[in-house]
Amino acid sequence: MRKSHRFKHIIMVLLVMALAFVTAACGDSDSSKEKKETAxxxxxxxxxxxxxxxxxxxxxxxxxxxxxxxxxxxxxxxxxxxxxxxxxxxxxxxxxxxxxxxxxxxxxxxxxxxxxxxxxxxxxxxxxxxxxFSFATAIVRKDDLSGIKTVKDIKGKKAAGEATTTYMKIARKYGADEVPYDNATNEQYLRDVSSGRTDIIINDYYLQKLALAAFPKLNITIHPDLKFNTRDEGxxxxxxxxxxxxxxxxxxxxxxxxxxxxxxxxxxxxxxxxxxxxxxxxxx
Missing domain, CATH: 3.40.190.10 (Periplasmic binding protein-like II)
Structure with a gap:
């Protein structure tokens, strides 16, 4: 009788442990589901x-x-x-x-x-x-094209833009001196080229085309001979x-x-x- 009672006790303990394990596993599963919430x-x-x-x-x-x-x-x-x-x-x-x-x-x-x-x-x-989809062009001063005739002349010129853009990467490729801006307005960029503070802005053609139309009195133009392939996918x-x-x-x-x-x-x-x-x- 004592052996039977002891055996039943052991069985009960094992069942309780198994139930606790399953409950814990379910809890981990629920927690995992919560963590898997996607953006x-x-x-x-x-x-x-x-x-x-x-x-x-x-x-x-x-x-x-x-x-x-x-x-x-x-x-x-x-x-x-x-x-x-x-x-x-x-x-x-x-x-x-x-x-x-x-x-x-x-x-x-x-x-x-x-x-x-x-x-x-x-x-x-x-x-x-x-x-x-677009391509890159260069805004320069209208009266002297900022002294730039070909891409070789970009070396040493002051290029305006944000440091991590594909356009500044093009300017660096040709040896321009970077003049970084932090979320500046189009007007500030354009006035700085016009006044000589900077020499060139390489950027999207469509954006530059409209920027010129918005500020017709500034001494700026899109360089007639410079076009850049940004080598992107749009x-x-x-x-x-x-x-x-x-x-x-x-x-x-x-x-x-x-x-x-x-x-x-x-x-x-x-x-x-x-x-x-x-x-x-x-x-x-």
Missing amino acids: WDKIKKDGKITVATAGTLYPASFHESKTDKLTGFEVEVVREMAKRMGLKVDFVEMAFDGMLTSINSGKVDVAANDIAITDERKEKFSFSTPYK VGMIMKKDNTELNKHINRTIQEMLDDGTITKISKQFFDGDDVTKKPDLKY
Whole structure:
């Protein structure tokens, strides 16, 4: 009898231990599920997507002079995309150099600011389907072309821009002296070239074309003989590398907007009738 009682006691202890183990395992499983909440899950739950943009890059991202409303090609593409995804948009304005850090830290979900898709960036980040294609040109002084006849003359000239852009990379390639700016307005960039504080701005052709039209009295022009292949895959939104689900939803929506002509319509509104969704046919 005693042996039977002892055996039953041992069985009960083992059952209790097994139950405790299963409960603990379930608890770990639940905890694991909580930890696996994706960026897309959080965005859906909050009902909004947080997007970094400059707010100073005409016509991609700028404030209307009369209303101070944030608008521009990139801004309106994001707004329409978010609308189709059933989300609100929270724009956070910052310099380009801070956008990539903010993506990695989780401060923002996406950045949209005329950001070129390059192999170097794709190693660290994910990009949306491209929705803008262009090439690079150079703004110089109108009266003397800033002393630049060919790309060889760029060496030693003062190039304005943000340090981590593909355009500053081109300037460095040709030996220019960097003059870095932190989210400056187009007007400041252009006035500095006009006055001689800097000599050259290498940037997107469409942006430069409109910048000249906005400030016709300044002593600036697009250099007639300089065109640069940025060797990128177009412009897209940039996000964290592992946000695959978010990337999938953004890509699907962007492709819909390209297919139905919505992005072309937005492009023509902000780029003086030009359709930037088409690749330019140029020889460099």
